[in-house]
Amino acid sequence: MKEGTLLWTPPPERFAQSNLERYRMWLHAEQGLLFGDYEELWRWSTAHPDTFWGGIWRYFDILSDTPYDRVRTGTGMLDTQWFVGSRVNFAEHALRHESVDPDSVVFCHSSEIRPLAQMSWGELGGAVRRMATRLRAMGIAPGDRIVSYMPNIPETAIAMLATTAIGAVWSAAAPEFGAPTVIERFGQIEPKLAFFADGYSFGGKAFDRRSEIAAITDALPSLETIVWLDYAGFDAAPPSPIASHSFADLLAGPPIPREDFRYERVPHDHPLWILFSSGTTGLPKAITHSHVGIVAEHLKVKNLHMNLSPAKRNFFYTTTGWMMWNSVLSSMLAGSSAVLYDGSPVFGGIDALWRIACDARATVFGASPTLVQSMRAAGVKPSERFDVSSIDTIFVGGAPATPDIFAWFYENVRDDAWVVSSSGGTELCSALVGGVPGKPVRAGEIQGRQLGMDVHSWSDDGDELTGEIGELVVTSPFPSQPIYFWGDEGQKRYHASYFETFPDVWRHGDLIKFTDDGGCYIYGRSDSTLNRFGVRIGTAEIYRVLEGVAEVSDSLIVCCEMPDGGFYMPLFVKLAPGHSLDADLVKRINRQLREQASPRHVPDEIVAAPSIPFTLTGKKMEVPVRKLLMGQPASKVASRDAMADPGVLDWYADFANRPEVAALRRTAKEGAPVA
Structure with missing residues (x-):
């Protein structure tokens, strides 16, 4: 299929009924603009x-x-x-529609653990008001940070809306993230309260996250309160020296009418x-x-x-x-x-x-x-x-x-x-x-x-x-x-x-x-940020995990977005003296990346390289290596005068020309550049 081929033209009546056309007509009526x-x-x-x-x-x-x-x-x-x-x-x-039709559906939700179900606007609004009221009673104030380590389920949405309803600040990490990846995020913002789910399910397997939660809790001295959700069936929360509440208990109690609840309207820069x-x-x-x-x-x-x-x-x-x-x-x-x-x-x-x-x-x-x-x-x-x-x-x-x-x-x-x-x-x-x-x-x-x-x-x-x-x-x-x-x-x-x-x-x-x-x-x-399955990953996240692998003295990671819509993310490692890249080491590196970061951080291939290319100012040359793998010549991707060791790039150029790597670029379509 050639880039730009016409696939569909909407019928005029479809645009006439669109929100954009109604807005355009409002501009004409309100401001005389057409x-x-x-x-x-x-x-x-x-x-x-x-x-x-x-x-x-x-x-x-x-x-x-x-x-x-x-x-x-x-x-x-x-x-x-x-x-x-x-x-x-x-x-x-976000909850304004509740007053229009409280019985209509706001969420259709399911998971590997739960069957398909629905939640109404009224049910969501009621849960948010009860949770927000309990958070206020715990002393959560506008500007306090509240974090979540929970999956994509209604309880997480309730927690987010309750947090923002009272002017507290929300932040979330997905439960598949390993403890170090979560800590380096949440540690920056000093949260006061955390919502934790005991685990999650993926591919039919249940993952117990209680040990990760214990590590996260220990690493966040600002935490005063934990709210615990028994989602994956792992029962008790991990032992914690700080106050712990059940998510279900915080939602219990009589309903709070809409007119009796006050949203915290905050300044423009809040x-x-x-x-x-x-x-x-x-x-x-x-x-x-x-x-x-x-x-x-x-x-x-x-x-x-x-x-x-x-x-x-x-x-x-x-x-x-x-x-x-x-x-x-x-x-x-x-x-x-x-x-x-x-x-x-x-x-x-x-x-x-x-x-x-x-x-x-x-x-x-x-x-x-x-x-x-x-x-x-x-x-x-x-x-x-x-x-x-x-x-x-x-x-x-x-x-x-x-x-x-x-x-x-x-x-x-x-x-x-x-x-x-x-x-x-x-x-x-x-x-x-x-x-x-x-x-x-x-x-x-x-x-x-x-x-x-x-x-x-x-x-x-x-x-x-x-x-x-x-x-x-x-x-x-x-x-x-x-x-x-x-x-x-x-x-x-x-x-x-x-x-x-x-x-x-x-x-x-x-x-x-x-x-x-x-x-x-x-x-x-155009930069060296990794785009892995639609989610950006910083190269520093990979390098931090590899610092704990004694056999690896240095590394470089790139991700190439291929013309067929896929990705190729190789990890180049310079091995410490006396070590080789055998199957056991590959398996251990991948396991540590998966457990300490996330499955998305695991590369497609691990390659032993003689050295890692650096600029004279000490920056890893991720972008030039990526461009090489995407098909550009070495003479175009970097100035050798700016390299600490100009000869290193030749090895990567040779790697890019290997048949198995070059084959990834052969699916390029007319008009669809790969770099």
């Missing part, structure tokens, strides 16, 4: 950000104790503040949650978002770009350690319900996700391209095995989606579905480019820039590019930018992560190409 096409609307939204975002506030009737003084203040991307003077609460907006994304050095970045920024951004993207509504059910396969979990729960801002699933995406068969989606009558099906590629390779045909009639939107995200994956949906699911891809990330907990209702679907193409997102493709010299691959940059502030990285004194790390390449311009780290009509294609990471 736009000929979407690109014109997008250009206006970025040229007049105060008018646009102020309109979003009014259109969605954002609730605030006080009116904001100004839509934004500041002169640059790092110092801009949004809706200064307002006081807003995320959970209040933190909502802390998401973690890793760079190539140091600890994972503690990315902190605000209530008002996420509320404004998610109201926009869920309604206008994903076209969600109370009639929709949104399913995307995710774990609680990925920003997509937060994004799925934000479906509630549009009055939409969410489908939650905890377990392996192939438990019960390679087509398990389709069974889950169809049993829950999801209208939106979402998964990473890697999972879809596995289904495609296995010959899965969902329309032949399941009733897919409820699914009208297919969302593929987390990594670039190939033209063949787009075509597979139309051939094997529905020929009239809206297939959407997007790119954004943890940094903004949303999308920079993504779906545009009414635009045609073309193979591999993301439909357009999202409203209010001033996104461009730039050359290395900062020139605007169209029809060519360049760096994805954002040239104007946006509300869901991080308000800061937690503990980042002077915003030094924040600045270094996004603003060092182009002054006061956000360099996102993706390679992107825009078409003349605003569509775009993402070609993977």
Whole structure:
């Protein structure tokens, strides 16, 4: 399938009934604005950000104790503040639909442990109010950090909403993460209370996490309270010197009427949650978002770009350690319900996700391209095995989606579905480019820039590019930018992560190409962050685990996004004198990565290398090695004058030309670059 091939054109009546068209007509009635096409609307939204975002506030009737003084203040991307003077609460907006129809479904949920069940808006709202009230009684105050080590189940959603309802700050790690990986995250933010589940199930096997929980608890001296969920059937909580409460006990008690509960409306710069994304050095970045920024951004993207509504059910396969979990729960801002699933995406068969989606009558099906590629390779045909009639939107995200994956949906699911891809990330907990209702679907193409997102493709010299691959940059502030990285004194790390390449311009780290009509294609990471099955992994996370392997004196890890939608992540190790890379050592390295980090940290291959390439300034040359494996010549990937040992790169160039490595690149399609 050639990149850009037209696959589907939505009928005019479908766009006429979309949220985006209703918003466009509101702009005409409210402000006398009329736009000929979407690109014109997008250009206006970025040229007049105060008018646009102020309109979003009014259109969605954002609730605030006080009116904001100004839509934004500041002169640059790092110092801009949004809706200064307002006081807003995320959970209040997420649960607003409860008052409209408390008996309708908000969650369809299942797991490998639990059968499919439903939860109503009234049940969720009641549970959140009881939990939030108990948290307040424990002394949890606005600004206190609360963390979670629980799976993708309703209890975790209740904990998050209760935390944010009282102005405390939420952060989560998925239960498959090993204790060291969790500690290096939570240790940065000094949590006061933790929600723990005893374990989880994956692939039909139950995993007891009580020993990991004990290690995490011991390593967090700030913890005062544990809330314990008996989920996987491992009974007692591990011994702990601090107070422990049962999750079920905290939900017990008489109902608390909506009118008797007070949401903590917080200032514009008050933190909502802390998401973690890793760079190539140091600890994972503690990315902190605000209530008002996420509320404004998610109201926009869920309604206008994903076209969600109370009639929709949104399913995307995710774990609680990925920003997509937060994004799925934000479906509630549009009055939409969410489908939650905890377990392996192939438990019960390679087509398990389709069974889950169809049993829950999801209208939106979402998964990473890697999972879809596995289904495609296995010959899965969902329309032949399941009733897919409820699914009208297919969302593929987390990594670039190939033209063949787009075509597979139309051939094997529905020929009239809206297939959407997007790119954004943890940094903004949303999308920079993504779906545009009414635009045609073309193979591999993301439909357009999202409203209010001033996104461009730039050359290395900062020139605007169209029809060519360049760096994805954002040239104007946006509300869901991080308000800061937690503990980042002077915003030094924040600045270094996004603003060092182009002054006061956000360099996102993706390679992107825009078409003349605003569509775009993402070609993977331009930096050395690993993209493993749609989840970013910092190379430093790998290196920290390997420091505990005595036989390994140094290492280098890269991840290549291949043109067939898959990934190739080799780990190169320089062995200590007297040691060899035998099967036992390979097995032990993989086991430690799996247990101390997560299964996603396990490489596809471990290769013994004579040395690790460094620059003269002491930086590992991850990006040049990745480019070599993706097919670029050694003369183009690095300056030998800048290398500590120029001859080292020759070995990696030879490795890249080995038949088994070169074969990974031979599936390149016309118009689909691999680097």
